[in-house]
Amino acid sequence: MGYKVVVAGATGNVGREMLNILAERQFPVDEITVLASRRSMGTDVSFGDKTLKTKDLEQFDFTGWDIAFFAIGSDATKIHAPRAAKAGCVVIDNSSLYRYDADVPLVVPEVNPEAVDGYAKKNIIANPNCSTAQMVVALKPLHDRARIKRVVVSTYQSVSGAGKEGMDELWDQTKSIYNPVDNKPASKFTKQIAFNVIPHIDSFMEDGSTKEEWKMVAETKKIIDKSIKVTATCVRVPVFVGHSEAINIEFEDFLDEDEAREILSNAPGVLVVDKREDGGYVTPVECVGDFATFVSRIRQDSTIDNGLNLWVVSDNLRKGAALNAVQIAETLGQRMLRKH
Numbered sequence: 001m002g003y004k005v006v007v008a009g010a011t012g013n014v015g016r017e018m019l020n021i022l023a024e025r026q027f028p029v030d031e032i033t034v035l036a037s038r039r040s041m042g043t044d045v046s047f048g049d050k051t052l053k054t055k056d057l058e059q060f061d062f063t064g065w066d067i068a069f070f071a072i073g074s075d076a077t078k079i080h081a082p083r084a085a086k087a088g089c090v091v092i093d094n095s096s097l098y099r100y101d102a103d104v105p106l107v108v109p110e111v112n113p114e115a116v117d118g119y120a121k122k123n124i125i126a127n128p129n130c131s132t133a134q135m136v137v138a139l140k141p142l143h144d145r146a147r148i149k150r151v152v153v154s155t156y157q158s159v160s161g162a163g164k165e166g167m168d169e170l171w172d173q174t175k176s177i178y179n180p181v182d183n184k185p186a187s188k189f190t191k192q193i194a195f196n197v198i199p200h201i202d203s204f205m206e207d208g209s210t211k212e213e214w215k216m217v218a219e220t221k222k223i224i225d226k227s228i229k230v231t232a233t234c235v236r237v238p239v240f241v242g243h244s245e246a247i248n249i250e251f252e253d254f255l256d257e258d259e260a261r262e263i264l265s266n267a268p269g270v271l272v273v274d275k276r277e278d279g280g281y282v283t284p285v286e287c288v289g290d291f292a293t294f295v296s297r298i299r300q301d302s303t304i305d306n307g308l309n310l311w312v313v314s315d316n317l318r319k320g321a322a323l324n325a326v327q328i329a330e331t332l333g334q335r336m337l338r339k340h
Helices: 013-024 074-086 113-121 130-146 157-178 213-222 255-263 320-334
Strands: 002-009 028-035 042-045 049-055 067-070 092-094 124-126 147-158 228-234 244-250 270-272 293-301 309-314
Touching: 002 013, 002 244, 002 320, 013 028, 013 157, 013 320, 028 042, 049 244, 067 074, 067 113, 067 320, 074 092, 092 320, 113 124, 113 320, 130 147, 130 244, 130 255, 130 270, 130 293, 130 309, 130 320, 157 228, 213 228, 213 320, 244 293, 255 270, 255 320, 309 320
Parallel strands: 002 028, 002 067, 067 092, 092 124, 147 228, 270 293
Antiparallel strands: 042 049, 147 244, 244 309, 293 309
16 A cells, blocks of 8 residues: 655745656655646656656635645645645645644654654644754764764755755856856855855845754754754855755863764765765765765864764755655654555
């Protein structure tokens, strides 16, 4: 027996990736339907070797469907997720809307699979922010061994995190720089993204941090341990797919870099590529299309008592979004929704 599955937002980057991953991982699907906003209705999307036509999200009745993956913005989610949940369909939501709701589990299956059990309060499970997801996969096994006190993270986030418009803007601007008569001013981003980096993702908050930075702080505390202190600087870089992070960790207990490398090598969802030679590390270009969170450049930080540095890279459309959502569904199936 399989599940009756809905993918809402099926025409976007993340929605299409969800369909790819459901097919790749052979998720037990009995029936699948794809939804989009009215303006994208009727668009063809691929699911394995099938072609599906999108239906109108606004008119869709979720009664009798088991799981709905939501890859739409917070505004539309606010309308349609409660509707689906009330109809008895479990919503796995990729937006930021429910992440900080105490009654909604925020889940990264390699880190806190047991949190899935709390889904029934609202019939909704939240997917974390893409930059948080890959970081906590690397942090959790180390925290279990030596307890993390503080994390300082700088991100190098690809333009696909801003959707198709972000990718188009990098592509168009890059071409225009080589064509003096073709000027492509910034529209999706606040400044030129081609051949540049922008230390600003999401809106500014009162304390001077951005919403993206705040998300990393709040979500790490909710997923791993509320006592961990996190400070983040989130930067958009001219890379199409794949987020990178330079992470500095301060532990309560000493953790040797060799032991850390061993722990991470055995951790679920992590691949360690850490040779101290030219090219002995992973960059975003190599992680595209992969399920793993890659960890490189593991080394002691001698400026504090119990410090380590890591370089963490992952495909943000996969682990940061679509893959994590499908893994949540797999965990939900194993733990809660067993088919008879």
